[in-house]
Amino acid sequence: MARAVSIKKDVSVDPLKLSRPLGAAMALLGVAGAMPLLHGAQGCASFAKVFFTRHFREPAPMGTSALSEMPVILGGEENLRRALLKLSQKFHPSMIGVIATALSETRGEDVRGMLENFKSDHPEFKTPLVFANAPDFQGSLEDGFALMLEALVSGLIPEDSALKPISGGNLLNVLPSAGFAPGDVDEIKGLIQAFGLTPIVLPDLSLGMDGRLSGRGFRPVVMDGTRLEELGKMPFARMTLAFGKSVEGAARRLQEGFGVPYRVFDSVTGLQATDRFVSALIELSGGKVPQKIQRDRERLLDTMLDAHFFTGGKKLSAALEPDELLAVAQLAKEAGMELQALIAPANGPALGAIEAEEVTIGDLGDLERMAAGSDLLVASARAARLAKRLDIPLFRMGMPVFDRVGGAMRSKVGYKGSARLLADIANVLLELEEQKLEEREHHGVSHFGLEEVG
């Protein structure tokens, strides 16, 4: 199991890390009608908005308390209040998720206290408020996402719904981590539904960030996602399924608060990981495995057979958030690949579970330094230039991917998603083999020395 090695450094080169507030805001993009509010200066919200808009190719609402000089000196409470009033009056969001930034944290502001004061001063203010304290100083996207998820679970489920879970009911809570793109959430939901179970997904990015094109045009809040009413049903679920170790905290809260037991799936990418998930579904549904899923598993196995010629023995280097890194590492291992450089932006519970000697906590500068000689890189579009410099193909994953369309339909989970992902990776490697053949053709007959056999 991997050891996380962090290199102490004074300067981060091509940072891999994304800020925790960004992750917290992203979790809200899966809640219908939500409005994220970054409590800080205006730039933080602007960068976040641009980031999501370009990555998802969807509009992304973003509020800001717009701290300027005076509020920074005197305190940001007044600005926060004005932002709350303005956002709720103008856009009628279903809820507002307040996110502290490094600036408010450095000032030592008690944002939670401010929100309490605000609520008691404005009894007429009915928009539900949730607060996540996830300043930028530590962690990365995945942590911010998980913290907001905990805040949603603690803040939005009515306390009086703390009744005993109805045993034998078919409701399941599903908590995907930050690495679950809209297509992944879709795939998970489909699998659960195929077993006759009903998932309540929080947050559900597959509803609002996947290419909605309603006739109603455009409203500057999250277009669709988990409905607040559905949150009220979560205490009645038979079980919570947490996807990714980073979101275990939120699952634990559901257990502590409402007695809903939970199970964590480190990953649902690859054969064995999906097998574990499907076994759980068999257990929970007590039913048979639907024909279609059996076929999908067969297809994954068949893809593994077809792909192994190209993946076997190949060296993979990856730079991703911990949960996604674990998923990719598992799939690569199953495909017979070797793991060369594994880089994560920050420590996370998933890293310890990766089957490798070590994972480096670092940046894309480290990837560039450590990945030379690999056959394939897996990282965000930000690694595109270094991949060119290293002359290694890049398979885009993680965030941001600004330079591809159709990202929302891609999936890397379940039998189907895993097969697709493996095939895509194998195709990149296959192309490489073809290139080598072309080069051979170009060089013609070689000499008898053994040193050049690659």
Add this chain to the structure above:
Amino acid sequence: MAVPRAKELINEPSCEHKQKDKAACRKAPEPGSSSGGCAFDGATIALVPIADAAHLVHGPIACWGNAWGSRNSLSSGPSLYRTAFTTDLSENDIVMGGEEKLFRAILEIAGRYSPKALFVYLTCVPASTGEDIESVCKKASRETGLPVIPVMAPGFVGSKVLGTRVAGDTLLKHVIGTREPKETTPFDIALIGEYNVSGELWDILPVFTELGIRVLSKITGDGRFEEVATAHRAKLSVLICSNALINLAGGLEERYGIPFVEGSFFGLKETNGLLLRIVERLGDAALIEKTRAFTQAMTRKTLQTLEPIRKRLLGKRAVLYTGGVKSWSVISALKDLGMEVIATSTRKSTEQDIAKAKELLGDQGILLTRASGEELLELVRTRGADMLIAGGRNQYAALKSRIPFLDINQERMRGYTGYKGLIRLAKDVDRALANPVWRLVLEPAPWEAAVPGELAAEV
């Protein structure tokens, strides 16, 4: 050092240059929906294109971690400017003071990457704790022998425009005048405010070469540190599409007696006009004659090339939402294509900009101050416009409402300035409007066919 104050960061005289503008560069942003970037954002837009310098952002990960690598400023040579450096401050760093870390970071970059210079960007957190990055930069400069330049534009001091202004001041204070050019010519100019987005500059440079005008300093698109530093030897500076950098042009005039002209390379009329203003200021009769002939010939050729596209675009109507000089210069370009602009925005615009916009729009035209995506779409619908031309922020608002869209701001993938750029603009507008998707996206799905036209009526 205490928290930097906006008024200390703004070059007062140049801010007075345009009275209306002065208020704009001071106004505190409004809490609510995110409507624009911070000063730090603006400073990086203006300075990061200096390609052989290293750009180091001093702050927690939020500032650079979420933002780096998303601009399309191109370089014909060095690529160091594309490497993102940040001190990635932790809570502990803040408590202990980030100055030491910053100092070590500068030394490390200087040692490992051999930059021509280092720009160090101050951000909100170290600014609010009163870190003295100016002293750190001085010390590091002595130690490394490199120019290490503090950029004092933490986000909370104001908008993107203010940050660009700070960038201009920074160049005046720390860079320009520190190097001498190898040689000078009577026709040396400094280009200010052109960031070579998607290689736009490279459509303009050959025009200057053809005319025999030398671009001594490119500020800052495809720029090099040394070349920017010699701008004080220019005979003329040319401010392109930028109100924010007027302080830089004004400063060059004040300090070095370099006159400046303002203008834009959007559209035939503006391009020709600007070229003529440039040569008139350079004051060489032969050059003026040559430029006249050149602009006439280019206009003829461009119009000829555009002819078939113009036929299709004739009378097409657009809502334009950009800012500053572009709020009117793009209208001029679209008119060259035979199009009509029914509304434009006056964000970041000066009185002069607004007057020009009014003139170009005509009586029926609408001047917008700030408009949300929703309001823009409403306008497109009620006024029967064919498309929205705006920045990436509004792209998806338009697409979701099934309205053709063109990106005119800094994230655009293709250059639209100069003669070549105008043809590219024409082709892109034409392609955007002619795509069959606009018809298909309005047609009902098979199961909706029972209520034909309902959707179309809505949109």
